[in-house]
Amino acid sequence: MEWTSLLWKPSRRQFPRDFIVTPEVHSKSILFYGIVRVFFHAAEKSGIGCGRDRFSCYTESRKLKGEGRVMKLTWMEAEQPLPRIDRGLPNVFPIPIQLQGQPAVVLFDTGASCSAVRRSVAEAAGLRPLHEQIAGGGSGLGRIQAEKWLAETVQIGPLTVTEQVWMVLPDACFVFELETGHPAQIDGLLGWDVLQFGCWQWDEKSQRLSGKPSLPEKSTIHELTGWDSMPVVQAETNGEILCWGFDSGNTSTTGGSLFYSRLPESLPLELETLTGVDGTTQVPAKRLARLPLRIGTAEMILSDVPVINKTLYPVRDQAVAGLLGADVLAGCSWRLDYPNRRLELKPEATNSNRPVRRV
DSSP states (O other): OOEOOOOOOOSSSSSOOOEOOOOOOOBBBOOOTTTTOOOOOOOOOEEEEEEEEETTEEEEEEEESSSOEEEEEEEEESSOOOOOOOOOOOOOOEEEEEEEEEEEEEEEEOSSSEEEEHHHHHHHHHHHEEEEEEEEETSSSSSEEEEEEEEEEEETTTTEEEEEEEEEEEEEEEEEEEESSSSSEEOEEEEEHHTTEEEEEEEEEEEEEEEEOOOOOOOOOEEEEEEESSSSEEETTTTEEEEEEEEETTSSOOOOHHTTTTTTTSSSOOOEEEEEEHHHEEEEEEEEEEEEEETTTTTEEEEEEEEEESSSSOOOOOOOOEEEEEGGGEEEEEEEEEGEEEEEEEEOOOOOOEEEEOO
């Protein structure tokens, strides 16, 4: 499955960070329990500049190699926390943004390497088509077409992004049929092209998400080991240290082929339904009644976790056990700060539609 696109990826330990871009991308889009997955790979470096101006804001400029555009991120010092908007989807974080002044509700999605939006919202916002199509495939075993459109300004709480490229998909791609029979709809995905550069904090008590620039810190604790099509988390799993892809746009955790090989043969197989922007398919899966995890200092037990004997993500360099979904964030205050390789979880209470016990 292939996409042809451009995308960014940070370097490992530099600040300011390198900006990486590639013209050729292999990808896979996958949807579990109603959330879209779009993945890309990155390979070549580009330029960056950053600084603080006299208007009490922090600005970073990201120049795309081979293109005349510069994506600029400007952080205002005044806090503007974002609420979680209820769209009937468990665990995930739909948040309000403005695309050139047009309100939209998008998922905070670490598993989407590029931000994406439905066509009617892109048209209402006046985004500019770049007349470049990308063809891709997903977990539904079909093919989809997307287009690249340019947003001159995007407002995400205290963050203003200028000259950001969005992937535009048909409206139907963002309508999900839930088990309750009631469809859920979002306007798009806020992806890793923006999320990788900030420090994002969720307060479970106030139910608000805050963003600010990521500044260097001296901590020797790093829950995130790097990036391989999505951020990679190191977690203790049944007493063994394993790497997992972290996908906050996925409602639930799912094990992949590496973890499948560790399961007892006596576990029965059942059908698991995979739904993507291109349709649905069913695959055999084993199901764990409980999965104990420790991420940093936070311990949890996930319940009813499907494990599938297939690769769920287009990783290239790292062996990963599966995808950690937004259920690992349930009931927690948390901080995601990729430049400092942090994913801090602070359990507050159990609040998830999927059985989760935190200890």
